[in-house]
Amino acid sequence: MSATSRRSFLALAAVGAAAAACGRATASGGGTGETRKLRYQGWAGQVTLPELAEDLGYFGDVKLEWVGNTISGPQDIQSAATGQIDFGGAFNGAVVKLIAAGAPVKAVISYYGVDEAAYNGYYVLQDSPIHSAHDLLGKKVGMNTLGAHAEAVLDIYLQRNGLTAGEIGKVEPIVVPPVNTEQALRQRQIEVGVLGGVLRDKALATGGIRPLFSDFDLLGKFSAGTYVITKRFLKENPTTARAFVTGVAKAIEWTRTTPREEVIARSVEIVKKRGRNEDTATLKYWKSAGVAETGGRVTDAEFATWIDWLVAHGDIKAGQVKASDLYTNEFNGYSAAAATSPSPSRS
Structure with missing residues (x-):
């Protein structure tokens, strides 16, 4: 753990x-x-x-x-x-x-x-070098709280993509208030931001970000x-x-x-x-x-x-x-x- x-x-x-x-x-x-x-x-x-x-x-x-x-x-x-x-x-x-x-x-x-309409996406900047689970090693993932939905889904994603327990430990989930996640991502304070609902769609409408994966992709x-x-x-x-x-x-x-x-x-x-x-x-x-x-x-x-x-x-x-x-x-x-x-x- x-x-x-x-x-x-x-x-x-x-x-x-x-x-x-x-x-x-x-x-x-x-x-x-x-x-x-x-x-x-x-x-x-x-x-x-x-x-x-x-x-x-x-x-x-x-x-x-x-x-x-x-x-x-x-x-x-x-x-x-x-x-x-x-x-x-x-x-x-x-x-x-x-x-x-x-x-x-x-x-x-x-x-x-x-x-299909209500999901949490794990987003990176459009020009981010992150394209796979292994690219997340040493990276910060911003989410609303730890030990809950976003961190559990992240962990399952990393496991299913073959990361070891030691490698998973090198991915850093950190707390970012949902209303600040888009800004933190765009200012490169985090490498990945978890966005859902209206905050996700607002960020997508602005442009400049792309999904790495979503909980719907992972679990249906x-x-x-x-x-x-x-x-x-x-x-x-x-x-x-x-x-x-x-x-x-x-x-x-x-x-x-x-x-x-x-x-x-x-x-x-x-x-x-x-x-x-x-x-x-x-x-x-x-x-x-x-x-x-x-x-x-x-x-x-x-x-x-x-x-x-x-x-x-x-x-x-x-x-x-x-x-x-x-x-x-x-x-x-x-x-x-x-x-x-x-x-x-x-x-």
């Missing part, structure tokens, strides 16, 4: 132990009935599926309470595990690590994934990340949890069936209404949430790849976790509710 991956794993382990030992992951209802408020972290300049679901009126009387932004999935689910927020989302490999470390959380719905279509909620919250607030998960499921399907221009326009409205002085320019590049399963329902397959990868790299032990124990679809009522889904509100 690389030093960076080890640090990420130890951080998740510490959070898991703390959450399991001291029980700080409490419901915010205070024991007086189910809470109807969900604390969460957002992403600057982006509209998350829960934010979209709330704006569409899919949560009913359940409301979101924004407590700040994050740029890291592992940090987001750590905050959920320790009760600082009520739900958090991350790459499924990071979810496996957190639960393996003892955090009492369950994955409840997929919220992002990879397909798959759901890549899930929202997690503590078991205690689910037990104490089942109706609220069902409203949240089902609402997000409806929002996923709304993005599939609604014209792209309307999805973008709605997102721009949401960002403007929340008044956080954010740039909406990148939203016009949105194409897909990339979620593979209908309504974001979770399957064993979405965790199996990463369990195998983590075992192979010594992050967890063989048999330490079982895919089916990591998630629940109990709170996802999309299939039953789809036919009677209310029309989106224009609030």
Whole structure:
């Protein structure tokens, strides 16, 4: 395991132990009935599926309470595990690590994934000498966080192209905030930049960069990340949890069936209404949430790849976790509710 991956794993382990030992992951209802408020972290300049679901009126009387932004999935689910927020989302490999470390959380719905339109590309400058995996030796690869989706995919790419463990250790993944990745690449502060979604398409529209590979090239279509909620919250607030998960499921399907221009326009409205002085320019590049399963329902397959990868790299032990124990679809009522889904509100 690389030093960076080890640090990420130890951080998740510490959070898991703390959450399991001291029980700080409490419901915010205070024991007086189910809470109807969900604390969460957002992403600057982006509209998350829960934010979209709330704006569409899919949560009913359940409301979101924004407590700040994050740029890291592992940090987001750590905050959920320790009760600082009520739900958090991350790459499924990071979810496996957190639960393996003892955090009492369950994955409840997929919220992002990879397909032909939604993928993470590993980009180099047009005139870069990098054309293969072996060309990455000694090079810096900028990504949003370590020990998560981007680093796992990079590692799989290097392995599949024949690099030894020693050679892989010579490739340096470093943290670069997503909004700064394109600039860092163009200024040659990094040799490779991981770009996805609207930030990727904006950079491609500017020109001067080319892809080395993408996670879609490597692994095909798959759901890549899930929202997690503590078991205690689910037990104490089942109706609220069902409203949240089902609402997000409806929002996923709304993005599939609604014209792209309307999805973008709605997102721009949401960002403007929340008044956080954010740039909406990148939203016009949105194409897909990339979620593979209908309504974001979770399957064993979405965790199996990463369990195998983590075992192979010594992050967890063989048999330490079982895919089916990591998630629940109990709170996802999309299939039953789809036919009677209310029309989106224009609030």
